[in-house]
Amino acid sequence: MNHTHIYLDHAATTPVAREVAEVMHEVHLEEFGNPSSVHSFGRKARRIIDEARLTMASSIGANEKDIIFTSGGTEADNLALVGTAMANKKNGNHVIISAQEHHAVLHAAEFLENIGFQVTYLPVYPDGKILISDLKAALTEETILVSVMFVNNETGVIQPIAEIGRLLADHRAYFHTDAVQAYGLLEIDVKALGVDMLSVSAHKINGPKGIGFLYVNDNVRLQPIGYGGEQERKRRPGTENVAAVAGFQKAVQLVVENRQDNENKYCRYKQLFLHILREKQVDFEVNGDENSMIASTFNLSFPGTNVETILTNFDLAGIAASSGSACTAGSIEPSHVLTAMYGKENERGKNSIRFSLGSYNTEENVKEAAERIAEILLRLTRKAGDTHDR
Structure with a gap:
């Protein structure tokens, strides 16, 4: 594709x-x-x-x-x-x-x-x-x-x-x-x-x-x-x-x-992005206090998934995002930031993705990205669900 x-x-x-x-x-x-x-x-x-x-x-x-x-x-x-x-x-x-x-x-x-x-x-x-x-x-x-x-x-x-x-x-x-x-x-x-x-x-x-x-x-x-x-x-x-x-x-x-204009714009894009994920019934949680964040950056945890699979699928679908987890020798080291927030054992350290908006984004491509991402996550969690059912 x-x-x-x-x-x-x-x-x-x-x-x-x-x-x-x-x-x-x-x-x-x-x-x-x-x-x-x-x-x-x-x-x-x-x-x-x-x-x-x-x-x-x-x-x-x-x-x-x-x-x-x-x-x-x-x-x-x-x-x-x-x-x-x-x-x-x-x-x-x-x-x-x-x-x-x-x-x-x-x-x-x-x-x-x-x-x-x-x-x-x-x-x-x-x-x-x-x-x-x-x-x-x-x-x-x-x-x-x-x-x-x-x-x-x-x-x-x-x-x-x-x-x-x-x-x-x-x-x-x-x-x-x-x-x-x-x-x-x-x-x-x-x-x-x-x-x-x-x-x-x-x-x-x-x-x-x-x-x-x-x-x-x-x-x-x-x-x-x-x-x-x-x-x-x-x-x-x-x-x-x-x-x-x-x-x-x-x-x-x-x-x-352009500071004020950018802030308003990224705020709007972020709300649009999250709205689409919710509308498509993607299971996610926001990491950290949503009311204390800058407009452009947000970090989402997707239960039942892992960073490596998500990022590989995103890349194949033309989406660039990142995680704070380090992939070393095939095993995922959880993000030190999320570990500090939620503890070593918490899954969020291994299933969370950072999205950050900026000059490359428009309302159209944010919407398009959210739709592609929703599709990928629904497919991955469905797969994970299928393997658990067996």
Whole structure:
């Protein structure tokens, strides 16, 4: 069967916007100077970076000096965790993160544990959130850093960031949030939220891959985790990727401009999608609190199925979605996020799929996708039912 392909995996990455590609193409051809060079070629490149930094800063209510360009969200998370822990270890050796962080934070925390830091992993509940009371109980005199993601990349659930900011206002621990999935969809003001550091990635907002930024408040002591030149105010060495920075700036301008429209649109698409599944009597449950999610991402559990079979069938039907489960050597490792929410034994860890909407979607293709998906799931659960009947 020859199906048109429908992309429902924008939380993994997004298509580059045409305007972004055009800006980058122009910079690649016209502005090849090294931003550290003092001649006119270098100065032109430097201006592009300075202007982009202003755009990034104003999009989160920050000062442009506080924006560090990185190679993406992973490097931003690593720099936030490792850089802060190393620079502040004489004040304490305790770090707190949530159990459902992105691996860029989880693995950075594991590295810190291996070199002598203590890490507390806050539990996450079936609604997909941490509890402020757990964080309060975990804080000690030794705590130097708290890192809790803004929006979970698998469930789309929004964490109580402003409340965490208020709690930490009287504590010396720095507060970092991985805002990779929140940026562009939620209004973000770092001062109002009480956030000291915040990570963003361009390829989640129709920008290029391989570039992101870390916002670092002026008061944060941060040790670089790379060595070389004095770029990014000595915090991140390496010749800047000027074309990617320019593309990133354009993506930010577009996403800021269209934020409200996008939110309304994805909300509508999501309701349409769920309505069709219910109408076709597909058996599913939403993972996490539906009222605390961003508009574009939702994670559904399909009882009596498994991730591998679903995704294979989706792919054959031209549907791109994903799961947080890792398929290693033929066995499915349940999603660490859903395991944190529901426990190791819960089937949701192995039968849940993440759908994430974005620029590639229209009302028509969301409707078409939901109909194909309903058909597949009804067929799979019928098959599963048949084998149980024997």
